Amino acid sequence: xxxxxxVIIVTGLSGAxxxxxxxxxQDLQYYTVDNLPLSLIPVFIDLMEKSEIPYDKLALGIDVRxxxxxxxxxxxxxxxxxxxxxxxxxxxxxxxxxxxxxxxxARRIHPLGQVADLKKIIKLEQKYLEPVREKATEVIDTSSFxxxxxxxxxxxxxxxxxxxxxxxxxxxxFSRGIPENSDxxxxxxxxxxxxxxxxxxxxxxxxxEVKEFLSSKEEVNAFIExxxxxxxxxLESRDSPIWNPVISIGCxxxxxxxxxxxEVIAGMLMEEGYNVSVTHRDLEEL
Numbered sequence: 001x002x003x004x005x006x007v008i009i010v011t012g013l014s015g016a017x018x019x020x021x022x023x024x025x026q027d028l029q030y031y032t033v034d035n036l037p038l039s040l041i042p043v044f045i046d047l048m049e050k051s052e053i054p055y056d057k058l059a060l061g062i063d064v065r066x067x068x069x070x071x072x073x074x075x076x077x078x079x080x081x082x083x084x085x086x087x088x089x090x091x092x093x094x095x096x097x098x099x100x101x102x103x104x105x106a107r108r109i110h111p112l113g114q115v116a117d118l119k120k121i122i123k124l125e126q127k128y129l130e131p132v133r134e135k136a137t138e139v140i141d142t143s144s145f146x147x148x149x150x151x152x153x154x155x156x157x158x159x160x161x162x163x164x165x166x167x168x169x170x171x172x173x174f175s176r177g178i179p180e181n182s183d184x185x186x187x188x189x190x191x192x193x194x195x196x197x198x199x200x201x202x203x204x205x206x207x208x209e210v211k212e213f214l215s216s217k218e219e220v221n222a223f224i225e226x227x228x229x230x231x232x233x234x235l236e237s238r239d240s241p242i243w244n245p246v247i248s249i250g251c252x253x254x255x256x257x258x259x260x261x262x263e264v265i266a267g268m269l270m271e272e273g274y275n276v277s278v279t280h281r282d283l284e285e286l
Contacts, residue, residue: 093140
């Protein structure tokens with residue numbers, strides 16, 4: 001039985017979004033390789049099988065530069081079938097005028113060479129890629145897509161859901177600065193501060209007494225509810241550019257309020273099926 005559970009081949013017209021699609025698959029925990037010669041795919045899979053690292057999901061990019069070997073696609077797919085490896089072929093396409101515009105905006109040279117008539121060479125590329133398109137399990141027209149929409153489309157085609165997103169939640173103290181890699185920052189300094197309660201001052205947001213103090217406050221529960229509601233909106237937004245977001249929640253010192261809120265929200269997200277890790281950056285600071 002193969003260690004590799006799935007191979008996704010990403011191909012299609014140059015300028016249709018192959019690089020973006022591979023990046024999206026990488027964010028979905030696929031090991032990606034671009035422009036791997038077709039003839040080397042079986043060899044590459046052998047290497048992955050022998051690796052001590054569990055490469056169980058592969059994404060391989062193929063473009064028109066492989067045209068001498070594109071007719072061998074059936075042979076390659078048969079090899080995958082014999083190894084009992086599931087595969088899918090994503091063929092990306094777009095309207096010719098859209099691709100021409102993208103090439104002009106990016107000032108790129110087409111893989112088939114620099115020519116005066118770009119429309120003509122795109123049609124030639126379509127002809128070369130026809131053997132692969134015939135085998136495609138997914139044909140995606142990206143004419144109206146931006147990079148974020150294409151990334152979302154790839155995830156949806158793979159039937160990924162909340163479990164595909166890896167969320168990092170960081171509690172911190174504003175007195176020591178906001179975490180530089182934050183995608184969202186929430187300010188819990190508006191909440192009642194256990195620091196000013198003598199018996200709670202030396203405890204943290206992970207201690208039972210602090211949890212009971214904060215959970216009893218209506219404004220704390222309202223803050224958590226509204227914060228969680230926005231996070232869910234952000235995560236479920238079709239056009240959100242963030243795949244593996246870092247969500248930072250701060251209070252003054254990073255020991256009480258932010259720790260408690262981070263823990264509660266992390267638990268709520270986990271119940272929804274999200275992969276969540278929690279870091280309390282300033283918890284051990286004095």
